[in-house]
Amino acid sequence: MNVKQKMATTVSELVTRIKNYKARSYYKNSCFQGHCPTAEEIKNEKVKSLADRLEEESDKETLTNVLEWQERSLSFWHERHPMLTVFWYSLAGSLIVFVIGFTISFISFIISHARIPAFQIPFWDSLIIAGMLGGSIVTAFTIGWMIHSNRKIPVWEGLKNVFGQSLSLNFFLENKLGICRDYAKLTACLLKNLFPESEIYFAYAPSHVATGIKVDDQLYMLDQRLPILTIDKWKDYRHQKTRKRKKLEKLKEKALENADIKPFLSRSSVPFDKGALANRMTDLLGIGKKPNDESTRVVNIPWYKGSIMYEDDELVNYSLARRLKMKILNELVEMSQVIGIEVNRQDDDLIFVVHFNQ
Numbered sequence: 396m397n398v399k400q401k402m403a404t405t406v407s408e409l410v411t412r413i414k415n416y417k418a419r420s421y422y423k424n425s426c427f428q429g430h431c432p433t434a435e436e437i438k439n440e441k442v443k444s445l446a447d448r449l450e451e452e453s454d455k456e457t458l459t460n461v462l463e464w465q466e467r468s469l470s471f472w473h474e475r476h477p478m479l480t481v482f483w484y485s486l487a488g489s490l491i492v493f494v495i496g497f498t499i500s501f502i503s504f505i506i507s508h509a510r511i512p513a514f515q516i517p518f519w520d521s522l523i524i525a526g527m528l529g530g531s532i533v534t535a536f537t538i539g540w541m542i543h544s545n546r547k548i549p550v551w552e553g554l555k556n557v558f559g560q561s562l563s564l565n566f567f568l569e570n571k572l573g574i575c576r577d578y579a580k581l582t583a584c585l586l587k588n589l590f591p592e593s594e595i596y597f598a599y600a601p602s603h604v605a606t607g608i609k610v611d612d613q614l615y616m617l618d619q620r621l622p623i624l625t626i627d628k629w630k631d632y633r634h635q636k637t638r639k640r641k642k643l644e645k646l647k648e649k650a651l652e653n654a655d656i657k658p659f660l661s662r663s664s665v666p667f668d669k670g671a672l673a674n675r676m677t678d679l680l681g682i683g684k685k686p687n688d689e690s691t692r693v694v695n696i697p698w699y700k701g702s703i704m705y706e707d708d709e710l711v712n713y714s715l716a717r718r719l720k721m722k723i724l725n726e727l728v729e730m731s732q733v734i735g736i737e738v739n740r741q742d743d744d745l746i747f748v749v750h751f752n753q
Contacts, residue, residue, distance in 0.1 A: 429561030430576035430597060430604050431651065432584045439584065441568050446588035454590075454610060458623055459714040461585050463721065465578065466620040472572040475557045575603050578619050582606040583646055586617075595646040596654060598626060600633035614659040615710055621718035625706050627661045632704045667702050669738040669745070675707070676747070679716035682733045691734060691750045696722045701745030723749055 436442070449460040548556075548570060556566050562577040564584065573581070579597060583606045586595050594609040598616060605618040607626060616629040624632070626643075643656040677683075696719065698704075705711070723733065728751050735750040 429559070430579040430583075431646070432564075432580050432587070434648070436564050436580070437584045437587045439564050442564060442581070442584045443588055445568070446585050449585065450589055455710045455713045457589055458608070458610075458615065458617065458710065459621070459717050461582065461589070462617050462619075462621050462623060462714065463717055465582070465617075466718075467721070469567075469571050469573060469578070469619075471619075472557070472574055472577075475562075475572070475574050575605065575619065579604045579606045582617050587646075597644045597646065597651070598629065598656075599642060600630075603633060605629070605633075610710065613708075613710075621721070622704075622714035623710055624704055625661075625708060625711065626656065626659045628704045628706050628711075630656075630660070632700055661706075665707065667705065667740075668707075669740055671707070672705065672745075673736050673738040675712050676716055676719055676736050676738075679712060680720060680730065680733070680736070682730070683735065692753055694723070694726045694728060694749050694751070696726075696747040696749060698745040698747065700743045702740055702743050705745070719747055719749075722747075 445464075449457060449464055451457045451460060556562055561580070562573055564581060567573045567577050567581060583595055583597070586593065586606065586608050590608060596607040596609070596614060598605055598607055605616050607614045607616045607629075609615075614626040616624045616626055618624065618629065643654045643659075644651040645654045698718075705715070719736075720730065723730065726749075728749070732751040732753075733749055734752060737748040737750070739746040739748060
């Protein structure tokens with residue numbers, strides 16, 4: 396190999412390294428929330444074992460299993476959701492107060508020709524920042540002790556995870572505690588194992604992130620609990636207050652890629668039909684029509700904002716029927732006892748009225 400070839404090879408390798416570095420840097424920075432899995436996390440043995448257990452013959456069964464397992468097995472970690480924000484904001488507030496106070500004091504010293512060192516910290520600034528930092532530290536260890544007492548998690552391990560941007564998958568799977576970005580990362584890892592050739596996306600709403608998968612040109616969202624939603628209805632539900640459209644990103648090997656959400660959104664609006672929905676659930680659950688028998692009993696199963704989230708779609712209907720079955724069994728009613736289902740609407744909520752024989 397001559398000198399020119401060596402130089403060309405060296406330059407090519409350098410360009411490749413720069414591109415890889417930029418890709419990794421972009422991936423890291425774009426996933427500041429901590430929801431993007433690494434290659435090692437996707438290959439995590441516990442994740443692979445769980446994926447094998449959740450896999451079924453059809454896509455709709457497998458995807459519904461993923462979401463039903465999450466709803467049954469995982470709990471939202473309420474200490475982690477607000478405290479992480481409060482803690483970092485308190486530290487940022489300490490720094491801002493110090494910088495503003497020091498700047499004002501320093502300028503006043505300059506104007507009055509006071510000869511004191513520029514690095515000298517005014518007394519009141521010292522008192523304020525010491526109080527805020529001390530309060531933040533006390534708050535942090537109080538939270539750690541509360542987690543230890545309530546969750547039986549060691550203090551240091553609880554602090555490390557409750558304040559961390561990205562939760563360890565092993566910790567998440569072992570303790571079954573996480574917030575939306577932890578759910579999103581685990582879901583992405585499971586989907587990459589179950590559907591390695593499918594396109595995986597992250598969709599964003601105010602203070603929220605969820606994972607989606609493309610199936611037959613439709614984007615379906617798996618957001619912590621059943622049912623599975625189309626991106627169109629998920630967006631309507633999550634953005635109902637602000638109506639602000641957030642970005643959509645596709646999960647790549649070493650980076651996130653911006654994606655256009657418009658092709659996945661419906662261009663037509665189908666009126667909600669509660670009678671048709673009741674028939675869908677009745678057929679999917681294999682139960683008969685409601686008889687005119689006053690001796691039957693009923694149990695009401697609510698679906699918060701269900702009329703906003705529902706869309707007459709095969710995958711949505713199947714996962715919704717599985718949700719309904721799970722809720723019926725939770726009421727200690729056997730499916731063999733169910734003889735009919737009705738659907739009522741209260742504002743944006745849906746109420747499934749399940750008739751059964753005692």
